[in-house]
Amino acid sequence: MPLSRRLTLTQYLIEQRRRFPGASGDLNALILDVSIACKAIARAVAFGELAESTAGNAGGGVNVQGEVQKKLDVVSNEMFIATAEWSGHLAGMASEEMDQPYQIPRPFPRGKYLLVFDPLDGSSNLDVNVSVGSIFSILRAPDDAVESGRDLTEADFLQPGSTQVAAGYALYGPATMLVMSVGDGVVGFTLDLNLGEFKLTHPHITVPADTQEFAINGSNSRFWEPPIKRYVDECLAGKTGPRGKDFNTRWIASMVAEAHRILMRGGVFMYPRDTKDPARHGRLRLLYEANPIGFLMEQAGGRASTGRQPVLGVKPSELHQRIGLVFGSRNEVERIERYHREPATRDSGNPLFSERSLFRD
Ligand code: AHG
Ligand code: MN
Ligand code: MN
Secondary structure, three states: OOHHHOOEHHHHHHHHHHOOOOOOOHHHHHHHHHHHHHHHHHHHHHOHHHOOOOOOEEEEEEOOOOOEEEHHHHHHHHHHHHHHOOOOOEEEEEEOOOOOOEEOOOOOOOOOEEEEEEEEEOHHHHHHOOOEEEEEEEEEOOHHHHHHOOOOOHHHHOOOHHHOOEEEEEEEOOOEEEEEEOOOOEEEEEEEOOOOEEEEEEEEEOOOOOOOEEEOOHHHHHHEOHHHHHHHHHHHOHHHOOOOOOOEEEOOOOHHHHHHHHHHHOOEEEEOOEOOOOOOOOOEEHHHHHHHHHHHHHHOOOEEEOOOOEHHHOOOOOOOOEEOEEEEOHHHHHHHHHHHHOOOOOOOOOHHHOOOOOOOO
16 A cells, blocks of 8 residues: 555544544543654663763662663653643553553543553663563543542542453553554554554554464563473474474563564563562552553454463452463464463473473473
8 A cells, every 4th residue: 555545643533533422532532642652762862872861770769560660761751741641541550660540630621531651661671772662551540539629539440351442552662552442352553653643554453373483581480380381391392302393582671662574474472470578469460560461462363371271361459469471373382372271290291301301390
């Protein structure tokens, strides 16, 4: 299709809204605000070390999760707030970089949606100029909060991922992309730098059901639970192992970039629950990492799971809750779930315990 005939994000959203004649347009406007924040972040990220005001760590700051904050983590968070708070479409926001929910300041009207986001995912990769991204999830605010306009509490955000109205991410790679779903499949837009507009380049993103590629941080292998050890072990055994085929591995350490690769060509990503730190049940955060990416995977025909249950069915207990996460090609994710259900014993013939196992105990 010639470039000029591609829909812009605005046109795509208008077209979607025509399917729902009663829709107010608030969701469209909110998504457009998010896209503007993402364009601003894309510009800020692209300056790299040249941008003295945004390069490096934020004055010794750590976020609520005890992680070192980059200046760009903080700046990106501010960009989301500044573009989304004034519009009247939001009842409140929550983000990785804010301990508590963000209340929409009083001069601005309050609306019916909640915006939950990871303003910059994979930010440790900024030092090495590797792709990073922003992740967002849109939920409905509880009715009483919308009617009364009251301040929001943490509990208002603790909704399972299956209730998301829309979710997506921006990827700041060689090209900037916006990939999202409003619950009707997954679409991808590429930022046209000449126009400063996102153009629809990927109208029907689907995840192949099978794959020969998996992504996991192998340095944690000694902390993995048996089902994950078994799965990885079987993949690594290749053609002559139980899977009868060779697998590739990938690890970018930007989940958003891994999710994008999987949406483009399949694969499976694992950051499973492990025994590294008994105080936490996984590395990634449920509300602004696992749920939005899980929503996209399911909408694209893939699958997202904790290993034990579909991630979108988990009832959150905390705003910054961490969770084990496995997502990607459906047949592989289902296999990993099956391994979680099957007891692994030394007598079961499980290759985890075989002499040739690379990850044997
Ligand atoms: P964030 O930069 O928002 O804190 O998230 C980083 C996450 C995720 O993107 C990535 O998959 C993972 O951390 C990388 O973990 P390791 O450092 O264990 O590789
Ligand atoms: Mn992140
Ligand atoms: Mn982040």
